[in-house]
Amino acid sequence: MKIHPTVWLAPLVALMFQCQSNPYQQGEILYANFCANCHGVDGQGLQGLIPPLAAADYLQEKRERLACIIRYGLQDTIEVNGRTYGQVMTGIPELSETEIANIINYIHHAWGNDFGYVPFDEVRRSLTGCEKNGR
Numbered sequence: 001m002k003i004h005p006t007v008w009l010a011p012l013v014a015l016m017f018q019c020q021s022n023p024y025q026q027g028e029i030l031y032a033n034f035c036a037n038c039h040g041v042d043g044q045g046l047q048g049l050i051p052p053l054a055a056a057d058y059l060q061e062k063r064e065r066l067a068c069i070i071r072y073g074l075q076d077t078i079e080v081n082g083r084t085y086g087q088v089m090t091g092i093p094e095l096s097e098t099e100i101a102n103i104i105n106y107i108h109h110a111w112g113n114d115f116g117y118v119p120f121d122e123v124r125r126s127l128t129g130c131e132k133n134g135r
């Protein structure tokens with residue numbers, strides 16, 4: 001009996017793609033396009049004006065607010081690594097839930113950050129929560 005090539009080829013191709021793709025690659029590209037102009041390519045922020053994301057205690061502690069900040073922005077007085085920030089971050093409504101999840105997972109693991117993986121479901125739950133509260 002002859003086995004049709006698609007039977008063994010398909011899983012092989014799938015495996016190849018899996019090995020090649022960097023899990024945070026889409027997030028990295030999105031970060032470069034939507035965040036880096038303010039927060040910097042290295043996530044260092046802009047002294048006194050824009051808070052850092054690299055080694056940022058705020059980013060680590062407010063995990064559940066992150067998706068809402070990306071979609072709806074932030075206009076508050078916040079403290080990040082002991083410094084106060086009060087500029088406005090405008091929201092980026094055109095990003096999909098998946099794109100937001102990819103950005104979060106990129107910044108959680110970039111520049112030496114090790115803030116854990118945030119599953120897509122959690123991003124969706126956060127967004128539903130902030131939409132209910134009007135933000």
Ligand code: HEC
Pocket residue numbers: 031034035036037038039049050051052053056057058059060066069070074075076077078080085086087088089090092103107
């Ligand atoms: C127009 C400039 C600008 C852009 C673009 C921008 N931010 Fe911000 N971001 C800010 C400012 C300013 C604050 C502080 C807001 C405040 O004080 O209320 C902030 C705050 C934050 C915070 C909370 C504080 C911290 O440092 O942990 C996070 C997280 C964040 N931004 C992530 C992002 C991500 C991710 C993107 C891209 C999707 C992004 N920002 C795009 C300016 C920007």
